[in-house]
Amino acid sequence: MIYGTPELEAPDKSVLGEIEEMRRDLKYRLAEPHRWDGQLRRQLQARAIQGSNSIEGYRASVEDIESIMLGEEPLETSRAVTSEIAGYQQALTYVRQLSPARSFRFDLGMLNALNFMMIGHHHDKSPGVVRPGGIYVRNFSTGEVVYEGPDAEDVPGLLDELVAWLNGGDAHQPSYVRAAMAHFNLVAIHPWRDGNGRMSRALQTLVLGRDQITTPEFCSIEEWLGLGENTVDYYRALRDAQQGVWSPHDEMLPWVRFCLRAHHMQAQRVRRRLAEAGEVWMLLEEQIDKEGLHTRCVSALYQVFVSRRLRRATYQAEESLSQGQAARDLRELAARDWLTPYGETKGRFYAPGPRMERVKADFAARMEPLRDPYRALL
Template sequence: MLYETPRLEQVDHEVLEQVNAMRDQLRFAVQQVPMKWTLDLRKALTASAIAASNTIEGYRVDAKDVADLMDGEREVEASEENKAETLAYQQAMTYIQSLHDVADFRYNKELLNGLHWMLQGHHHPLKTAGQWRKTPIRITAPGDELATDYEGPDQELVPGLMGELVDWLNEGDLDQHVLIRAAMAHLNLVKIHPWSDGNGRMSRSLQTLLIARGGVLAPEFSSIEEWLGMPGNTWEYYKVLREVGGPLWSPRRDTLPWIKFNLLAYHQQAQRVQRRVDRSNDCWMQLTDAAESNGITERQVTALHEVAMTGRVRRSRYEKAEALNTQQATRDMQALTRAGLLTPVGQTKGRYYVAGPAFPEEVLATARRPHSITDPYAA
């Protein structure tokens, strides 16, 4: 028996309708902007999701460095351990994103174990990857290694429970909204805790996979991993998992608080992404308007836009974004530096560029434009 999908209250349906409306609006907005800009935004959102999800597990790499690692840059400010965790998560996330439109797709145990290997294979055999745990599992309370927060089901039960979960993923609650099913998949996987390590990231990844398969919007725009990685939200995440899951595997418990928590996450992350889309779009338009008067080529706008939105750009990332050779990209960086639009930081190896003294101030002001995030349950 799995944790069951609860009956939603009227307010939950209203929040879900608001999320649907924001997702529709966001899809329309994304369709109206240049494909090149959309790809940059999707990559930035993926980097933020990876950085946040790894942060929950104690691996800290700034989202800008994650984006650089995703592009093959290795000279970033992160330990080798954190780099390895980031690249492993990127591999799994890239595969998940690629599955969004597979026609004959089916969930199965092999898929889940394969994704787990992508995430945890670099720890094998010290921490077994890609196969169910063969020992009991005990989750300790944050800050107290001796206090038990949760004990997962006996290892003998794991194969059967995972078989039940796979069946549910393919056939269960298909009349429910995809975001609700995705949340329930997350809850059941993290409470079964089928692997010796990496269960949290796998559960969040599975939630993203269900969202991707829903097909309404690219998963980068719908994943709540970035939201979950925010310090206050991470605490609430652990709190609601304790409240709903109980101290032991107990699938008869009420799961509505978990759904409410996820609906809040979906809603507030949609707000955050929409604000980012708006700022990015406005920055792009302002830079395009300023290009002619400042002698900026159309492709150089890409480099300046990234500086506005993330604070820096690397030559290697610009080179890939514009499909240039190294010589062309270097010339562009040098031209923007001579014009005072960029300022280099660091030596040739690991160098990046930040806004120079001539960078349009109005663009930077737009990129830093504050916004407010509302709580739909408090309205």
């Protein structure tokens, strides 16, 4: 028996209604293509990859993750962490492909394949193969066992039950609730020797992606879960629900509330970024036009607005330019104090210049704090 899905109470239904309204609004806004959509989607995916991997101790900057996604060498990230990032990106790319697929059913082969994509470079951890023995989750700082997974001989049956549930169980429940329970059940079963946390978060994203409310990068909460104190809260929510050992029960409302709150907070962040993207792009377009520069330069400036740096190869690919064209544009933007160059040859990149720093500071000053949706309800 797997963990049971709880019934929502009035506060949860209110929060869920707000989440669904924000997601529908995002879907309508994204229906009309914009010049900044590609960069925004890539950055959201990079932040999701960063969040989920940082929870496991694999840390890389958003800028390096974007470089890895584009097939470039990262400037700061170690080779070992780069392998983790590349594996997770491959798995999330598959999640994105599966989300709108017309012919689709959850099955164990797909879950094993996703696990292999994530940790296939760890040949010693049997990637994509269900664990043959027991498994324990330890507190990294103390070494204390904080969770013991179910016996290995029970895992195949539990996975079969989970897959059957994914394909039709609790169909009356909202997608956000089902996604939260999919996440929890998979991480509690802990079926592989490694990658269980990342797999569970990716499965939550896939369940929501299949709902077609919006694409995976716009509905994932992985970025939110990887932010500082949020990670501590995430571990606490898992620990409280797991109670130290595999022991299925139906008292899962606190866990579902934790996930609904995370979805609400992340939806606020994404909605703000989407609104900001349009405003920033138009502002930069006006400035570039006044200075007589080519409109494609806006793409370079937008990248350093949302990020800490831009590499020539990234801009070149984004705008389908020759190496010479891209280099000339970036030199011109640096000469006008929009960009500041650092490094040489392959390590060269462009950071925000004084003028871009002023634009970033102006938008940061206008940023309002996020609203905790449960604060006035519980």
